Amino acid sequence: MSSTAAKRIALSVLLAVACGWTGTSFAAKAESATAVVARLYKDFAWEAMAGQPKFFGEGLAHQDKATLQRYFTPALTDLLVRDAACQARVQGICNLDFALLFYSQDPRVTDLNIQPRAPDQVEVAFKDPVSEERTKIVFQLTRVDGKWRIADILYGQQGTSLKNVLSRRMPR
Numbered sequence: 001m002s003s004t005a006a007k008r009i010a011l012s013v014l015l016a017v018a019c020g021w022t023g024t025s026f027a028a029k030a031e032s033a034t035a036v037v038a039r040l041y042k043d044f045a046w047e048a049m050a051g052q053p054k055f056f057g058e059g060l061a062h063q064d065k066a067t068l069q070r071y072f073t074p075a076l077t078d079l080l081v082r083d084a085a086c087q088a089r090v091q092g093i094c095n096l097d098f099a100l101l102f103y104s105q106d107p108r109v110t111d112l113n114i115q116p117r118a119p120d121q122v123e124v125a126f127k128d129p130v131s132e133e134r135t136k137i138v139f140q141l142t143r144v145d146g147k148w149r150i151a152d153i154l155y156g157q158q159g160t161s162l163k164n165v166l167s168r169r170m171p172r
Contacts, residue, residue, distance in 0.1 A: 034114060102126075
């Protein structure tokens with residue numbers, strides 16, 4: 001073997017080892033439950049400010065399955081996809097009749113605050129800038145393949161469950 005070939009092999013091995021060491025030392029920490037909810041609002045809170053899908057894209061409830069799986073458990077993703085398909089089929093409302101991030105049909109939001117409530121729960125609080133009404137929403141998360149995913153969302157004082165709303169019988 002020529003010395004040039006040996007040097008290339010040695011350099012390749014050194015680079016591979018160095019990348020492995022630095023790759024693990026710079027590896028991103030696992031995303032927290034709170035960070036998942038914050039990312040969801042970062043990506044889709046525009047729904048409270050604009051109703052122009054041609055500029056912003058479809059709202060959260062009408063995203064494709066792959067997008068929804070970044071935030072939700074497989075079970076909740078399937079329920080959201082099923083409801084969106086029903087809405088397309090009937091050209092109207094099926095089970096979901098509100099913006100799921102705001103528990104409102106026409107959300108207006110100010111003072112949005114996201115904070116952990118328990119290791120597997122995140123609370124989102126905000127107020128309506130016109131009525132001054134305060135709203136609290138509780139996200140229940142679980143780990144799926146080592147990553148936090150939203151398993152359910154509880155709304156209002158009664159704790160209305162998104163999972164229960166989406167599980168109702170669909171219109172024909």
